[in-house]
Amino acid sequence: MSGSEVISRLKRDYIYNLMLKGEREDGRQFNELRDIALETGIIDKAEGSAMVQYGDTQVMVGVKMQVGTPFPDSPTEGVIITNMELNPIASPDFEAGPPREKAIEMARIVDRGIRESGAIDINKLCITEGEEVWMVFIDVHVLNNSGNILDAASLGAIAALMTTTVPSEREGKGEDYPMPVREMPVGISLVKIGDEMVLDPTYGEESVCETRITISSNQDGSICSMQKSGSGSLTPAQVVKASKIAKEKGEIIREKYLLEI
Amino acid sequence: MSDKPERFIDDEGLRLDGRRVDEIRPMKVEMGVLSRADGSCYLEWGNNKVLAAVYGPRELHPRRMQKPNEVLVRYKYNMASFSVEDRIRPGPSRRSTEISKVSGEAFEPVVMTQYYPGAVIDVFAEVLQADAGTRTAAINAATLALADAGIPMKGLVSACAVGKVDGQLVLDLNKPEDNYGQADLPVAMTQDGEITLLQMDGHLTPEELEEGLEMVKKGCQQILEIQREVLVSRYGNEDEEGEEAEEESPEEVPEPEEEEEERDNSFDNEESEAENSDENDVTEEDEGEEDERQ
Amino acid sequence: MKRKIVYPGLMLSENEKQAGTGTYVQDGKVYSLFYGVANDKNRVTVVPFSGKYIPSPRDYVIGYVIEVTSSNWIFDIGSPYDGLLHVSEYPKRVDSSMMRKEIGIGDCAILRIKDVNTSMKVELSMKDRGLRRLDEGRIIDVSTTKVPRIIGHNGSMVSMLKKESNCDIFIGQNGRIWLKGKDEDINRLTQAIEIIENKSHTSGLTNHISAFLRYEESDEIEEKEKPVPFTSSKKDYTEDACRKVDMLLSDEDES
Numbered sequence: 001m002s003g004s005e006v007i008s009r010l011k012r013d014y015i016y017n018l019m020l021k022g023e024r025e026d027g028r029q030f031n032e033l034r035d036i037a038l039e040t041g042i043i044d045k046a047e048g049s050a051m052v053q054y055g056d057t058q059v060m061v062g063v064k065m066q067v068g069t070p071f072p073d074s075p076t077e078g079v080i081i082t083n084m085e086l087n088p089i090a091s092p093d094f095e096a097g098p099p100r101e102k103a104i105e106m107a108r109i110v111d112r113g114i115r116e117s118g119a120i121d122i123n124k125l126c127i128t129e130g131e132e133v134w135m136v137f138i139d140v141h142v143l144n145n146s147g148n149i150l151d152a153a154s155l156g157a158i159a160a161l162m163t164t165t166v167p168s169e170r171e172g173k174g175e176d177y178p179m180p181v182r183e184m185p186v187g188i189s190l191v192k193i194g195d196e197m198v199l200d201p202t203y204g205e206e207s208v209c210e211t212r213i214t215i216s217s218n219q220d221g222s223i224c225s226m227q228k229s230g231s232g233s234l235t236p237a238q239v240v241k242a243s244k245i246a247k248e249k250g251e252i253i254r255e256k257y258l259l260e261i
Numbered sequence: 262m263s264d265k266p267e268r269f270i271d272d273e274g275l276r277l278d279g280r281r282v283d284e285i286r287p288m289k290v291e292m293g294v295l296s297r298a299d300g301s302c303y304l305e306w307g308n309n310k311v312l313a314a315v316y317g318p319r320e321l322h323p324r325r326m327q328k329p330n331e332v333l334v335r336y337k338y339n340m341a342s343f344s345v346e347d348r349i350r351p352g353p354s355r356r357s358t359e360i361s362k363v364s365g366e367a368f369e370p371v372v373m374t375q376y377y378p379g380a381v382i383d384v385f386a387e388v389l390q391a392d393a394g395t396r397t398a399a400i401n402a403a404t405l406a407l408a409d410a411g412i413p414m415k416g417l418v419s420a421c422a423v424g425k426v427d428g429q430l431v432l433d434l435n436k437p438e439d440n441y442g443q444a445d446l447p448v449a450m451t452q453d454g455e456i457t458l459l460q461m462d463g464h465l466t467p468e469e470l471e472e473g474l475e476m477v478k479k480g481c482q483q484i485l486e487i488q489r490e491v492l493v494s495r496y497g498n499e500d501e502e503g504e505e506a507e508e509e510s511p512e513e514v515p516e517p518e519e520e521e522e523e524r525d526n527s528f529d530n531e532e533s534e535a536e537n538s539d540e541n542d543v544t545e546e547d548e549g550e551e552d553e554r555q
Numbered sequence: 556m557k558r559k560i561v562y563p564g565l566m567l568s569e570n571e572k573q574a575g576t577g578t579y580v581q582d583g584k585v586y587s588l589f590y591g592v593a594n595d596k597n598r599v600t601v602v603p604f605s606g607k608y609i610p611s612p613r614d615y616v617i618g619y620v621i622e623v624t625s626s627n628w629i630f631d632i633g634s635p636y637d638g639l640l641h642v643s644e645y646p647k648r649v650d651s652s653m654m655r656k657e658i659g660i661g662d663c664a665i666l667r668i669k670d671v672n673t674s675m676k677v678e679l680s681m682k683d684r685g686l687r688r689l690d691e692g693r694i695i696d697v698s699t700t701k702v703p704r705i706i707g708h709n710g711s712m713v714s715m716l717k718k719e720s721n722c723d724i725f726i727g728q729n730g731r732i733w734l735k736g737k738d739e740d741i742n743r744l745t746q747a748i749e750i751i752e753n754k755s756h757t758s759g760l761t762n763h764i765s766a767f768l769r770y771e772e773s774d775e776i777e778e779k780e781k782p783v784p785f786t787s788s789k790k791d792y793t794e795d796a797c798r799k800v801d802m803l804l805s806d807e808d809e810s
Contacts, residue, residue, distance in 0.1 A: 043310070043390045045346055045390055056297075060389060062342060083342070083351055085351050087387070088337075089295075089312070089314045091297050092297065098352060137348055139348075141387070144294075203297075
């Protein structure tokens with residue numbers, strides 16, 4: 001079964017032994033990010049869009065908006081719906097079919113980062129109280145999985161939202177206006193290999209790690225969402241250390257890629 | 262939604278986007294853009310943006326889907342939710358399922374399926390932005406992705422659509438022409454002019470059909486030329502260096518026919534000497550086998 | 556000897572007797588099957604730029620176990636087809652219950668392909684000398700089309716690599732290469748193999764690599780370019796192509 005989940009023992013040992021020496025397969029430090037590229041506004045048909053690359057990982061995020069009804073308990077708030085598909089185009093290990101637990105978890109992690117940070121002022125997405133609000137669909141389309149699609153998706157989501165125009169004219173609801181974005185959350189993932197926490201994992205590192213932790217932080221440094229994923233465990237000290245790294249790297253990414261938008 | 266234009270072709274014979282009736286939209290292409298796929302191609306045609314990737318040949322599960330003497334060519338056409346003005350719900354639709362079927366069938370006559378019995382070649386075509394003619398754009402990209410993946414084929418497949426607006430046949434319909442025109446005929450062809458995909462919506466007289474097929478053949482030839490240019494220009498440098506290298510020391514580069522002798526040389530020298538004689542006896546047999554496989 | 560870039564369907568020769576590997580014959584003419592490089596020594600052959608390993612009897616391959624059944628180990632050999640190693644082809648007698656202890660899931664080994672039948676059922680053997688489980692070292696992947704170049708004419712390249720790098724090397728026909736030695740030596744050797752892959756068509760390569768391994772020469776291993784989204788603008792092919800086709804068509808009309 002080529003494309004199976006089995007990793008060769010030698011490969012596993014190699015990555016593990018490198019880690020013991022403080023090294024990684026691609027020569028990076030444990031705390032080093034790959035080269036990141038970000039381009040927005042690439043899909044005209046979408047209200048907002050972004051193409052993100054972390055090394056060879058490529059993710060495209062599109063934002064589409066529709067008029068819809070608000071939830072009964074929040075009559076003046078717009079609705080955010082985040083969707084992520086792990087389509088087989090992106091990896092020999094992804095299978096066709098509706099999203100399964102991994103894809104659903106990832107979509108919800110990206111969603112949580114956007115929602116809990118208050119990045120979108122959803123009260124400004126109200127058309128008629130109790131009747132009509134804007135639905136914001138954030139669709140993450142993974143194109144090539146070379147590891148850490150989660151962080152690429154998170155960055156793509158906020159970048160796409162920051163460049164989204166609310167299409168009021170098209171729907172006959174007044175004038176177009178820019179998406180009301182008031183925060184810039186950045187998601188950072190680390191995986192645990194042995195006793196070390198490693199930033200921005202490649203897919204090789206992901207396949208030998210036991211645990212992943214993803215942390216989203218805001219511009220003011222506060223943490224707005226976290227998720228531990230995978231079968232291993234983390235000590236409280238590791239969680240605290242990870243959150244510090246997440247804040248530090250989040251700032252770097254925000255400054256370099258988001259503030260320019 | 263855009264309103265229907267009064268006229269599609271003006272007095273000078275120019276269409277809404279300034280093209281003549283037999284002109285195709287501008288095309289931009291880049292190959293090898295996805296690292297995990299065995300072959301890939303990104304293609305822009307007008308405002309269409311499509312990405313094609315090939316995985317294979319690879320193992321096919323479940324077993325009951327395996328064809329005993331051939332490889333299965335499996336084509337999946339998918340539109341991204343954000344690729345059109347009205348968001349598409351993720352997942353296959355009846356339309357995308359149909360397009361997947363006929364597009365895969367467009368390649369079956371040219372892929373040398375007997376090379377990989379029981380295996381599967383997966384072709385994925387993702388439409389990132391749609392602007393009329395996505396299925397033909399996808400096929401054009403998929404052809405290059407298949408070549409990039411090293412799949413043996415008799416030739417390249419090119420696709421284009423012809424349609425009718427204002428009673429006039431036009432090549433490579435744009436969005437308004439597709440929405441409001443009188444006919445839409447997407448076609449895929451091999452380089453010999455054999456049609457491997459053909460669909461039609463609308464009304465055409467038999468004469469218009471014949472003329473339309475002539476027109477779309479020219480369109481496909483133009484696209485074939487683009488595909489050839491992309492393939493050849495990608496490795497331009499290697500060709501030149503190769504020619505120089507030959508003159509200097511021809512014995513450096515092992516010839517494919519001599520591969521058989523070298524197979525055992527990965528062992529320590531003492532071992533390989535013992536085995537070399539076996540291999541030399543075997544060489545002629547192996548060459549024979551190879552010929553049969555053609 | 557002429558070498559050129561070819562693609563599927565490109566005509567290579569009007570003489571069907573010249574058809575070599577990587578080509579097919581139709582109406583007495585020879586065409587390329589692959590996107591790759593064509594050579595025309597005595598026969599016209601095409602070597603593809605990329606392709607999967609297709610198992611062939613007598614090949615040596617490097618694989619790893621993905622499943623263990625009651626009488627077989629199933630190996631991933633980097634091919635669309637998995638290989639089966641039956642207990643009887645293992646160098647010593649093993650009880651069914653002890654199979655996983657001998658070689659378990661994830662373990663790597665050097666094997667030889669015993670037979671491939673028409674349904675592509677691949678039978679492996681571990682009985683020949685030198686075939687064994689691999690417990691240490693590193694395995695790297697190279698394109699199967701480059702394997703002959705890395706072995707070299709009569710093993711010239713691989714012998715030099717072993718000597719100059721101080722490493723054990725085994726090259727599987729399936730594009731997997733096993734290396735064993737000190738970390739720095741393996742790293743240098745891995746770089747050397749990468750250079751061979753990229754420069755396989757150049758001459759004087761054996762000497763260049765030899766010097767590289769002795770640290771007498773360096774190689775500008777291309778700095779990995781910063782990623783640029785492929786959605787950024789690219790070359791527009793349409794005008795040139797359409798002009799070419801128009802010219803071709805008008806030539807046809809005239810002739």
